[in-house]
Amino acid sequence: MMQDAVSLETKTIIFLRKTLSGASKGETQTSEEAPELNRAAESESDVQRSSSVNTTWEPDAPPFFVIQGLANLGGEKMILFVVLLLGYVIILAGNSMIIFVVLTEPKLSSPMYFFLSNLSFVDIVFTTTTIPNMLAGFLVPMKTISISGCFLQMYFFIQLAVTGRAILTVMAYDRYVAICNPLRYTAIMTRPTRVLLVAGAWGFGTFCTMPPCSMAWDQTYCVNVVRHGWCDLSSVRRLVCADASVDNIVSISFALVALLTTGVLILTSYVLIGVSVSRMGVGQGLKAVTTCAAHLTVVSISYSSAAFVYISYRVGNFSPEVRIVVSVLYAALTPFLNPIIYSLRNKELRESIRKTLTRIRPGAVLPTKD
Numbered sequence: 242m243m244q245d246a247v248s249l250e251t252k253t254i255i256f257l258r259k260t261l262s263g264a265s266k267g268e269t270q271t272s273e274e275a276p277e278l279n280r281a282a283e284s285e286s287d288v289q290r291s292s293s294v295n296t297t298w299e300p301d302a303p304p305f306f307v308i309q310g311l312a313n314l315g316g317e318k319m320i321l322f323v324v325l326l327l328g329y330v331i332i333l334a335g336n337s338m339i340i341f342v343v344l345t346e347p348k349l350s351s352p353m354y355f356f357l358s359n360l361s362f363v364d365i366v367f368t369t370t371t372i373p374n375m376l377a378g379f380l381v382p383m384k385t386i387s388i389s390g391c392f393l394q395m396y397f398f399i400q401l402a403v404t405g406r407a408i409l410t411v412m413a414y415d416r417y418v419a420i421c422n423p424l425r426y427t428a429i430m431t432r433p434t435r436v437l438l439v440a441g442a443w444g445f446g447t448f449c450t451m452p453p454c455s456m457a458w459d460q461t462y463c464v465n466v467v468r469h470g471w472c473d474l475s476s477v478r479r480l481v482c483a484d485a486s487v488d489n490i491v492s493i494s495f496a497l498v499a500l501l502t503t504g505v506l507i508l509t510s511y512v513l514i515g516v517s518v519s520r521m522g523v524g525q526g527l528k529a530v531t532t533c534a535a536h537l538t539v540v541s542i543s544y545s546s547a548a549f550v551y552i553s554y555r556v557g558n559f560s561p562e563v564r565i566v567v568s569v570l571y572a573a574l575t576p577f578l579n580p581i582i583y584s585l586r587n588k589e590l591r592e593s594i595r596k597t598l599t600r601i602r603p604g605a606v607l608p609t610k611d
Contacts, residue, residue: 306472399474445499
């Protein structure tokens with residue numbers, strides 16, 4: 242145990258020395274740092290290096306990643322910390338309320354609300370994989386994460402992002418069946434069918450995530466400073482010692498599969514819905530469009546934010562800090578807005594939330610007049 246601790250400490254000091262010398266060339270070591278580094282080097286000659294960590298990791302690098310985050314913001318970090326914390330609390334509260342209301346209100350037993358509660362669950366777990374770690378990074382001088390923890394975070398971030406879009410696709414199909422085949426809606430959207438559709442969404446997320454993450458795990462890394470707010474796949478890949486062009490191609494290919502497959506299916510559903518609505522009367526068509534308004538709004542925000550993140554990573558003028566902020570907005574915006582959009586656009590859900598709040602705290606919510 243003592244030898245492992247000394248080895249880890251030595252690796253950290255050597256790594257920091259390399260990082261500092263590479264980041265600011267021409268700077269010399271201070272007289273206070275030199276004795277400490279000399280003692281570390283002497284201890285390293287007497288201690289056998291640990292080989293229990295990832296075998297693809299360079300032997301001179303510490304067995305963890307350093308998350309750089311927004312370390313260069315200075316005093317502005319605390320403002321961002323408060324904003325991010327409040328946003329995360331609202332995400333947890335809003336989406337948890339939707340799940341609770343759907344589970345407890347009998348009139349919200351339709352397939353649409355079943356899919357909405359699953360989307361809320363995905364949003365909660367999706368934001369939990371990144372935001373708490375970012376918040377912790379604001380409070381410590383150097384935020385570190387273990388190698389296994391980094392790749393788990395990377396996997397769940399991508400997998401949940403794809404699963405969320407797959408559930409949005411399922412919700413689009415649900416609206417298509419409800420509007421274009423209303424007489425067969427209950428026969429098609431049975432309980433087993435709903436469960437199968439949600440399971441397929443999770444399976445699709447796993448299918449699109451496993452290959453790029455597995456390839457990243459098998460790579461050899463020379464540097465362990467991740468210039469991002471969390472273990473983002475593209476940011477971690479930049480630390481690879483060898484050529485990672487094949488990894489880039491595989492990653493982009495599966496990203497395109499995820500985005501294009503879900504996007505085309507959603508677009509096809511709404512084209513068919515539009516054709517069906519055009520054949521209805523004005524009143525009936527307006528009612529049908531109203532039931533799709535919330536979903537259309539969420540889909541538009543989700544895909545536009547994803548496109549903006551993609552552009553920011555391909556444009557060289559953006560600083561790493563700007564890219565991190567854009568990524569945080571992408572990760573938090575849709576989960577933050579989902580409960581608000583569906584509550585404002587859906588009268589049944591809004592009334593159920595009001596009734597639930599009244600039961601929890603009588604008199605806290607004023608009755609509404611129809």
